[in-house]
Amino acid sequence: MNIKKKLLLIDGNSVAFRAFFALHQSLDRFVSHNGLHTNAIYGFNTMLDRIIENTNPTHTLVAFDAAKETFRNAKYSNYKGGRAKTPSELSEQLPYLKKLLEAYGIKSYELIDYEADDIIGTLAKKAEKEGFEVTIVTGDRDLTQLATDRTTVSVTQKGVSETESYTPDHVLQKYGITPGQIIDMKGLVGDSSDNYPGVAKVGEKTALKLLKQFGTIEKLYDNLDKLKPSKMKEHLEEDQKIAFLCKDLARIRKDAPITLTLKELEWKGRDTAKLTSFYEEVDFKSFLKKLDSKTKKKKPESTKIDYTVLTEDNINELSLSFKNGISFYLEMSGDNYHLAPLVGFVIAYDGKYFVSRNCELLKSEKICSALEDPAIPIDLFDGKRTFVGLARLNVKLSDVDFDLLLVSYLLNASENSNDLGKLAQLHDYTDVSTDEEVYGKGAKYLIPEDDQVFFNHLCSKLQAITALKSPLLNQLKENKQEELYIKMERPLSFVLGNMELAGIRVDQNRLEQMGSEFKERIEEVKLEIYNEAGEKFNLNSPKQLGVILFEKLKLPVIKKTKTGYSTAVGVLEQLRGMAPIVDNILKYRQIAKIQSTYVEGLLKYVSPKDSKVHTRYTQTLTATGRLSSVDPNLQNIPIRLPEGKKIRQVFVPRKENWEIFSSDYSQIELRVLAHISHDENMQAAFKRGADIHANTAMQIFGLESAEQVTPNMRRQAKAVNFGIVYGISDYGLAQNIGISRKQAKDFIDRYFKIFPGVHQYMKKIVEKAHKTGYVETLFKRRRYLPDITSKNFNLRSFSERTAMNTPIQGSAADIIKVAMINMQKMLKKEKLQAVMLLQVHDELIFEAPQEELKKLKKLVPNVMDEAVSLEVPLKVESSSGKTWYDTK
């Protein structure tokens, strides 16, 4: 196992300084029993824990400035002159800080004649050469000059626990220059805290402008005569010497005479005993407690697990009863469990572990009967994946007791990793590695040949599942989410597994035929575009297209992106009519999208075995509780435009004389909103079966009757309704329907007056989120919104909109999930041949023999209707046809 080497370099003085001033108001609260100030140590410690957790360094060092005088004073005697003396409350902490570092097992280092920067610069360069990934932590932006593709510079913000990470890209994005040009900038601007002046009257803005034009100070002065005469030019001429000197002062040395080797910086972790006594000395109670709980949790060296390798010969030694339940993990080499090779498994009961690479053994009577017996409780991670994997061996996983993946997702839907090791870590269980650590990733992904390594990893997964079972189930109980787990997500995982296994049939010939038609049209349009542009270029490149449209053809620039001109649909639509090329580009985009994503993309997934595509539904990904669909994504098959909609013609039933049947909830999200907001006006509209958008239009435009609503009014009202569901803002609404912000605000104000219950709901839910830190759906699905208290307007606003939207979107997701579970049961109970195939958020798609259609037409809407009882009726619409295209 080859873990990447990571070096963490900390600018000791600078971070301590930042920590000291960040906690300056609390200076008096941070005094130990013998009178020592501790605020800087405390802040430093907080930062240290965070950065270690985030970067997982293998090597560490904290650099300090040695004495006052360095080589820079020899070059410029005023260097750092006039700087206020370090306050004694801070300097008294420095020796203790070094003690803290010692307990952390981190080396402190200083070097006569050099500053901490130079030590860091030198070691970073050295480490890079040896293949390290380097993280630098400092409070001083000057160090961003050291950023490279292998070195990230984290600069502390306001406090010290939050940092801003500077990669070369980030420097470029923020300043428009490369890290190397930072020193040129400092040369021109100077540095007041280090007391060197730079060029008179040149500040950051001017410096950046000059550097973007010329690159470096040297080139700037080589080309000074190209500048128009100005005051600035005079200053530049006068201060030339100073500029070069300042640049030299700003340059961090990468050749300091450091005798340390990188090997000496290897980090072996904290010394708990030393750290405990240090914390006691400085009265850090909270850190002591943290340390205590960490050491307690650590299990007595359990890295090596006893297991038995199963073979055909010893399989009979397995217990017969498994009555206390089993835990089970089936390993596959790859993500797509419909296809990934089954490479091994582990089964455990009564604390004994049995492993094998031979998954055929799972078919043996002994194991198979246990997995298929609903009376034997099974604990695992990702029941759906396991269910599908076993189904490939014709083993039918019967029931699951504890599914770590599902439970973990319900406890916190935002932390949605699919890796057992990572999830376990989130719950403070650290005795299991992640798959990435053991198997590698990308091209290096490999199931280990070493049995010891592989089997040990599998066993440690089961240990994690067992260890987390009762604490996580307790948390579910505290959150009142047991029912959500037992009645909804756990049974749903099997429903989804069956849908995935069923798959939907694709008419491959038809799809290929469509492909060649699209291909011809693409070629035609492409040729026309090249003609109109006067040259060939890569039409798929927004960058190249931007050059043609906005530079060559001189069309007006409507919107810019981070990297250049925007060429998105909205922009192109505004350019329509100005040049014929625009229409053709839109046409090209449309067809090229269909071709690459839906023709070629889909063909890649058609199984040669059964002519079907088997998507995977991700049950534990979205923050709201919706499903998502991958490989292929069958939840975004085109429907809005006629060209794209044709793709639906290739989705066909599995048998002759069968049809595709589809039912969808109409306006489910608005109905959910009417329910949870108790808004009487909105509820009344749904109860009398009104066209909800027309109704909204009538009311916000103050009309007498529905007949007076024009199509345009309805369109605008519809946008307002959508906006409400999304957590409305005047800006967003204005953008969407192309009106002014003021008009949009007007609409919203009127809307809230007409639907006061909705207004109340919006206010209350945001309040609740502020108070509790989370919001919930009808079925107690929970989403945490940590940013809701942020001082950053953007983050906070986003969280507030999310607080409004999540209960609506999430409850709708809950409802259809209930319907799916009931539907599956109903199909079985009624002994129908019909198969549930797909879910598209508010829609369920089936295939069925023609003779069952009549029955389904009643049954499916009934089940969907009765999934939940709201204060307003639900409405379900159905249709059927020979292909998915022909439904509705």
Next chain:
DNA sequence: CTGTTCACG
């Protein structure tokens, strides 16, 4: 590996 664009609800 990130950003842009575009497909869906």
Next chain:
DNA sequence: ACGTACGTGAACAGC
């Protein structure tokens, strides 16, 4: 004054 609608996945370009 700030500056975005909510939730997704795939293809592609260009580093």
